[in-house]
Amino acid sequence: MNFYTLSLFxxxxxxxxxxxxxxxxxxxxxxxxxxYDLRTFGVGKHKQLDDTVxxxxxxxxxxxxxxxxxxxFIKKHHNINNAPVILMTPQGKVLDQxxxxxxxxxxxxIIISGxxxxxxxxxxxxxxTYEISIGNYILSGGEIPTAIFIExxxxxxxxxxxxxxxxxxxxxxxxxxxxxxxxxxxxxxxLEVPNVLLSGNHKKIDKWRSDQxxxxxxxxxxxxx
Numbered sequence: 158m159n160f161y162t163l164s165l166f167x168x169x170x171x172x173x174x175x176x177x178x179x180x181x182x183x184x185x186x187x188x189x190x191x192x193y194d195l196r197t198f199g200v201g202k203h204k205q206l207d208d209t210v211x212x213x214x215x216x217x218x219x220x221x222x223x224x225x226x227x228x229x230f231i232k233k234h235h236n237i238n239n240a241p242v243i244l245m246t247p248q249g250k251v252l253d254q255x256x257x258x259x260x261x262x263x264x265x266x267i268i269i270s271g272x273x274x275x276x277x278x279x280x281x282x283x284x285x286t287y288e289i290s291i292g293n294y295i296l297s298g299g300e301i302p303t304a305i306f307i308e309x310x311x312x313x314x315x316x317x318x319x320x321x322x323x324x325x326x327x328x329x330x331x332x333x334x335x336x337x338x339x340x341x342x343x344x345x346x347x348l349e350v351p352n353v354l355l356s357g358n359h360k361k362i363d364k365w366r367s368d369q370x371x372x373x374x375x376x377x378x379x380x381x382x
Contacts, residue, residue, distance in 0.1 A: 158263065158314055159189035160307050161235065163227040164270035165206065166300050167192035173304035182317040190307065193231060198223040207273055216274030224269060224280050231267055240265035241286035244276065245299030245306065249288030257309045259287075268306065270299030332381050334373040336366035 162170050170192050174180070182188040199206050200222050207217040228242055241263060250256065260266060269276070269285070281288065291302040311317055339350045353365045374381055 158187070158310070159191070159235070159237075159265045160310075161231045161240070161265065161267045162190070162192045162270065162303050162307075163195055163224065163231070163267070164192070164300050164303065165195050165272050165298065166270075167194050169300035170270075170304050170307075173301065174307060178317060179308055179311055181319075182311055182314065185316070187314055187317050188311050191231075191235070193227060195219075195223050195227055198226040198230065210274065214274070218274055219272060219276040219280075221277040221279045224276060225284060228267055228269070228284060235265070237265045240267050242284055243268045243287045243289055243306070244271060244281065244285040245269065245290070245302040246271045246275065246288050247290050247293075247295070248275075249290040251290050251292060252306060252309065254309070257306075257313065260310050261313050266310075268303050270303045272298040332374075333370040334378055334381070336369040336373070 164170060170190075174190060179188065179190075183190060195206060196204050200220060205220065206223055207219050210216070210218055232238060232240065241260070243266060245268065269280070289302075289306060291305050296302065337351075339354060343350050343355070351365070353361055356362065
């Protein structure tokens with residue numbers, strides 16, 4: 158799967174995805190990430206990217222020209238015509254694991270990172286396929302949400318995690334909080350690992366884990382039930 162991003166601060170996206178699972182996915186050619194600087198497509202000699210709001214209002218708005226030209230350049234340069242164009246914006250549908258599955262079958266995805274007070278509505282109405290938010294809070298821009306979106310989707314690609322069981326047991330794939338997990342030592346400061354996990358009886362262990370998941374979900378994330 159290939160991701161193409163268009164933003165004011167592409168290095169934020171690069172640095173956020175340059176370690177761990179995603180980097181391994183890139184090295185295995187399972188994922189491709191191409192980050193483009195919106196300034197490259199700025200208007201005029203000064204590469205203008207934003208302007209004031211028609212009708213008055215606070216802040217600045219990202220101009221339509223750089224965004225349209227950036228997306229058109231990406232499509233032409235990489236010879237892709239059917240890629241969805243995603244805008245990371247507070248007004249979008251909130252991303253969760255089920256919604257993320259919408260995007261797993263795409264080969265190419267173009268992502269625009271919003272900034273300032275938003276983008277010109279002509280971008281939203283005529284260029285964007287999906288508007289996506291990562292939560293109901295305020296951030297300075299869409300670069301970190303873009304990186305989060307890419308990681309969420311990438312983790313669902315076969316072979317990226319390397320262990321299919323890891324994905325199937327993750328919290329938001331089961332709508333339950335994951336059961337408690339322990340590692341060595343067996344006893345730490347008088348705190349011991351539950352005996353059932355040491356029993357070797359996998360049927361009992363599975364039952365204990367299932368029960369604990371339900372208990373944790375009820376107490377910590379009842380909204381998942």
